[in-house]
Amino acid sequence: MTLNKSNYVILAIIATTSLVLFSYSVASYAQTNATDNSTSASMTSNVTASAGAQSSSSGNPAKSSIDAGISAMKSGDSEGAKKNLYKAEVALEDNPNTAGAEKHVEAALKALKDGDTKGAVFHAEEAKKGLP
Secondary structure, eight states: OOOOHHHHHHHHHHHHHHHHHHHHHHHHHHHHHHHHHHHHHHHHHHHHHHHHHGGGGTTOHHHHHHHHHHHHHHTTOHHHHHHHHHHHHHHHTTOGGGHHHHHHHHHHHHHHHTTOHHHHHHHHHHHHHTOO
C-alpha cells in the first residue's frame, strides 16, 4: 500500500488523538493521587479517634471486628485485618439497616486485596460510622 497525503493526515490525526487521550489519563491519575495524599492526615486522625472508641464498641460484634481489623492494618497484619473484616461482613449480612456499612466493609476488603491500606482503613472507618 502506498501512502499518499490523505493517509498521512489520517495517521497524524490518530497519533495526535492517542497522545491527547494518554496524557489526559496520566493527568487524571496524578490528580487522584494528590487527593489521596491530602486526605491521609484526616484518615490518620480518624483512626486515632477510633482507637479510643474501641472499648465502647465491644457490645456490637461488627464494630469490634472492624476495630480489630483497623488495628491489624495499622500494625501491618493484612491477613489479620482480612480475617476481622470478614467477621464484620458476616455480622452485617442480611440486615437492611447496615447495608451501607456492609458495602464499606466490602470496599475495605477489596482495597486490602489491592494493597491499598490507606483506602482500607478509610472504608473501615466509614463502615463504623454507618453502624448504630
